[in-house]
Amino acid sequence: MQFSQNAGSDRPRRIVLLGSTGSIGTQALDVVDAAGGRFEVVALAAGGSNLELLARQAVRTKAGAVGIARGSGHELRRLIEEAAHGAGITGYSPELLAGDEAAATLAAWPDADVVLNGMTGSIGLAPTIAALQAGHTLALANKESLIVGGEVVTSLARPGQIVPVDSEHSALAQCLRSGTADEVERLVLTASGGPFRGKTRTELADVTPEQALAHPTWNMGPMVTTNSATLVNKGLEVIEAHLLFGIDLDRIEAVVHPQSVIHSMVEFIDGSTIAQASPPDMRLPIALGMAWPERVRSAAHPCDWSQAASWTFEPLDNEAFPAVELAKESARRGSTYPAVYNAANEEAVMAFHAGRIGFLDIVDTIAAVLDEHVPTGSMSMDTVLKAESWARNRARDRLGSGTNPTVRDNAAPGNIRGQ
Template identity: 60%
Template sequence: MRRVIILGSTGSIGTQALDVVRANPRRFEVVGLAAGSDRDTLEAQATEFGVDSTALGAVEAEQLVRDVDADVVLNGITGSVGLGPTLAALETGRTLALANKESLIVGGDLVTAVARPGQIVPVDSEHSAIAQALRSGEHSEVRRLVLTASGGPFRGRSRASLEDVTPAEALAHPTWDMGRVVTTNSATLVNKGLEVIEAHLLFAVPYSEIDVVVHPQSIVHSMVEFVDGSTIAQASPPDMRLPISLGLDWPNRVAGVGRPLDWTTATSWTFEPLDHAAFPAVHLAKQVGRAGGTYPAVFNAANEQAVDAFHEGRLSFLGIIDVIERVVDKHDAPDALTRDALADAEHWARRKADKVIAAAS
């Protein structure tokens, strides 16, 4: 029986994790729940699963992780506010099932320095796929990681054609329903840029050996290319319950958690190169990742401000990446990476982004 704390329990990842627990009551026990602000849903979840320890907000969630005895912490919080709970899970020695990519990307060396080998289990479908494929060989045998991207709602569009797209169009993702920020990040490919940084930090593979390929069917979730020319891919119908279940009980698989592919039906999968001219976010993210320090935090914070401005009608779709680039260019990273330095950098980035947005209006 695995004792589980679920952070972000009322969101998409959290509710699907509870689906996995609900279907496997002899395998998992929920011992702690944390939500952002939805107290009513949190209380209903706690009642259903018999959970006494609950929290609202990231600060309470961090304390919950430190106080409650558990085997694994699933961090499904959205945004960089998940850094505190991520560090708490690692510092207390628990397995961290990480769906909150921002905490790793923003925390960078702060997170990797306290993580034991294998302590972080990725829940993002792309990184879960890579973790599964990496079991096919040694780290020294890896030539390249290949992250797949659906291409979002604007796949195949030129940069010029994206100038006037609307928030509603940006949220019309062909495969996933991930909330406003993440879905918009998928449309701009910022999400894929963040995932490249995450892959580098999780798997210690150089940025020059991490590629992105567009795969609109979202069946192959990512691939690992080995030095002998072999490529191992993880394929399954789009369903986050599969990587969530692996996160909760890595490396063991949970029977029946997802449906298999139907090999009796003819189907085609396609792969296309990413158009970096139309979607420059991945190149920018690699530059930010190489710079390290507080730069990823600035990248992420500026993006969040720009996404809000886009949905409020104060910024164009293409303006999102323009704002990020201008803010990153103006940033001077401090010598030491600390939580205070990260908080200061994020605060600066948000204020700077707001000024750039106001000037562009």
């Protein structure tokens, strides 16, 4: 995929930030603050679990519109007024939107240049589609919407309209500038290995939600962090790379790189490999997503080449962590299989953190639900949503039946929460 070279402008690039109170959203606002007026936040949206933070963000950015999926618009208005008063700001009164359609409405906001979709999960699909249909550049951190939507999403996007924000795909986009599409041999995505790198399948049977959330490198939300522990996240990223860059699945490989300094690599037909390196900091790909194709000075700290360092690479252990191969198989089957993969995983992760199942049951549940899936109809928003609904119900049936061998009735509850 070739990314568009948008003409520069003297005015700030206008940003709609979806998922503003989550990990991506809060770091995006750090980038905005540090960029010296290069960006202007025109709208914010969040799930609604942290209205006080959202209110402070609204006052901080003076966004013209603020949306929540859940919660009281009256309460948010009161909190914004309190935050504005505390900051000594008068006359600030943004337009407020509340309900399931708020994020999608803001994604199509007419004043926007770029929509940064930092939502978690497939609920980001409708806003992704809305942003593309409105003609905005989509800085995509919500990989699930692309994976679930598949050709429904890719068919809407003009060349260069989707700019990846995942660190791995941002790295690939940067590396791909080194050659033409015909010169690409394969894409290599790196994985930290998560908190359980090196463990056998037997050793994974009794890990706890707290252990799964103890990621050695990245500070992410609970769903993404758990997905990293199972390597489901890497499976989703393989599908995302396939859809973003049009590279066959057999030419996309994932390797374990515990230091998380090389974020991904592109191997070219002449034997050359171009790698993107930087300390693990999501502010760099976020800044690139909002400013693409330009770079933002001092978005993140560079590597310190004056210090000795070692980088290691290891193959994936597909026996202990079968999620990546399972993701590839779902993508090969196509149609609504990737949507089923993602939906079944989301239900299983929530059950794991509720203490109803064991860690290994997460990927086992995905595999079982995929095996039962029979696609119906051609790909459309309606068939995707129906497949997702079926997968969630089927996963819940399995997870609530007590038939999975490692379900732990007395497990401690986890801390999955909305962002």
